[in-house]
Amino acid sequence: QIQLVQSGPELKKPGETVKISCKASGYTFTDYSMHWVKQAPGKGLKWMGWINTETGEPTYADDFKGRFAFSLETSASTAYLQINNLKNEDTATYFCERRAYWGQGTLVTVSA
Amino acid sequence: DIVMTQSQKFMSTSVGDRVSVTCKASQNVGTNVAWYQQKPGQSPKALIYSASYRYSGVPDRFTGSGSGTDFTLTISNVQSEDLAEYFCQQYNSYPLTFGAGTKLELK
Numbered sequence: 528q529i530q531l532v533q534s535g536p537e538l539k540k541p542g543e544t545v546k547i548s549c550k551a552s553g554y555t556f557t558d559y560s561m562h563w564v565k566q567a568p569g570k571g572l573k574w575m576g577w578i579n580t581e582t583g584e585p586t587y588a589d590d591f592k593g594r595f596a597f598s599l600e601t602s603a604s605t606a607y608l609q610i611n612n613l614k615n616e617d618t619a620t621y622f623c624e625r626r627a628y629w630g631q632g633t634l635v636t637v638s639a
Numbered sequence: 640d641i642v643m644t645q646s647q648k649f650m651s652t653s654v655g656d657r658v659s660v661t662c663k664a665s666q667n668v669g670t671n672v673a674w675y676q677q678k679p680g681q682s683p684k685a686l687i688y689s690a691s692y693r694y695s696g697v698p699d700r701f702t703g704s705g706s707g708t709d710f711t712l713t714i715s716n717v718q719s720e721d722l723a724e725y726f727c728q729q730y731n732s733y734p735l736t737f738g739a740g741t742k743l744e745l746k
Contacts, residue, residue, distance in 0.1 A: 562735070572675075572683065572726055574735040588734040627685035627694050 529553035531623050531630035538636045539613050546609040547633045549623030556604035557581045559625045563597065563608050566632070567619040575621075578606060613637045641665050641729050645738035651746040652717050660712040660741045662727035667707050671731035674703055674712045677740075678723045686725075687712065717743075 534548040549561065563575040576587040578597040585597040596609040610617055613635075620632040642665040652658045662672070670690035675683035685694050687703035690710060700715045714721055722745060727738040 571739045572728075572737040574728075574737065576734075586733070622682055624683075627688070629682040629684075632682050 529625075529628050531625060531628055533621075533623060533630040533633045536634040536636070538638070540639055541613055541615060541637055543613050543637075544609065544611050545613060545635055546607055547621055547635070549606045549608070549630050551604045551606070551625065556601060561597075561599075561606040562624045564622045564624055565591075565619045566622065567616075570619075575608075580606070610635070640734055641668060641732060641736050643727050643729055643736050643738040645725075645727060645741045647741050648739070649742045649744055651744050653746050654717055654719055656717050657713065657715045658717055658743065660714075660725050660727075660743070662705075662710045662712075662738050664708045664710070664729055668729040668731035670706045671729055672703075672705070672710050673728045673730065674701075675726045675728065676721075676723045677726065683726065714743075719745075 530552050532550045537545050539545050557580045560577045560579055562577040565573045565575055574588055575591045578585045583599050594611045598607045606623055608621055615637050618637045620634045622632045623630040644663045650658060672690045674687040676686055677683040686697050686701050687693060690705050691703045702713045704711050710727060712725060722743050724740045724742045726740050729736055
């Protein structure tokens with residue numbers, strides 16, 4: 528069955544970097560683009576952008592240009608989200624999502 | 640950016656009732672709307688795509704309708720497991736945008 532399994536929770540300090548993984552199984556990885564969604568504590572869903580899994584080309588929503596980077600390891604059917612220079616407001620659960628299938632979410636906590 | 644407005648933050652219902660969650664787009668999105676259900680501590684679950692098509696495995700008490708700017712998710716014969724938050728999303732144009740969510744609670 529189709530699964531997206533994300534890496535575990537992260538506790539980081541402001542200014543640090545975090546890299547979250549999303550490992551796909553049960554389908555051909557390059558057949559579907561991968562999207563990333565942010566959910567701050569107690570808040571709604573915010574689309575961050577997507578990555579073309581055939582070409583590796585990322586597209587970012589305006590609020591996620593600059594410090595955020597999507598990447599792939601196609602041989603491992605894995606997508607990554609890297610956040611550089613972490614800020615307190617990056618504290619959130621981050622989800623990868625592929626057309627109706629969602630990862631379980633990765634909680635990133637940024638605290639001094 | 641297209642704004643998806645779910646005007647009701649909370650809705651009260653009883654088991655067995657029929658309830659309708661509404662979502663209004665700030666511009667015409669055709670039928671490029673999805674609905675998601677999210678329970679506390681869980682990832683969203685996709686219910687509806689293309690405004691009115693149920694994903695496989697979604698109970699038929701969930702019905703989506705609408706086109707253009709006005710969309711509705713109707714839950715007939717509400718069950719206790721349906722108490723959750725519901726989000727609409729438009730995927731007609733980038734950036735993709737979600738409604739703020741509607742929490743379904745017991746009366």
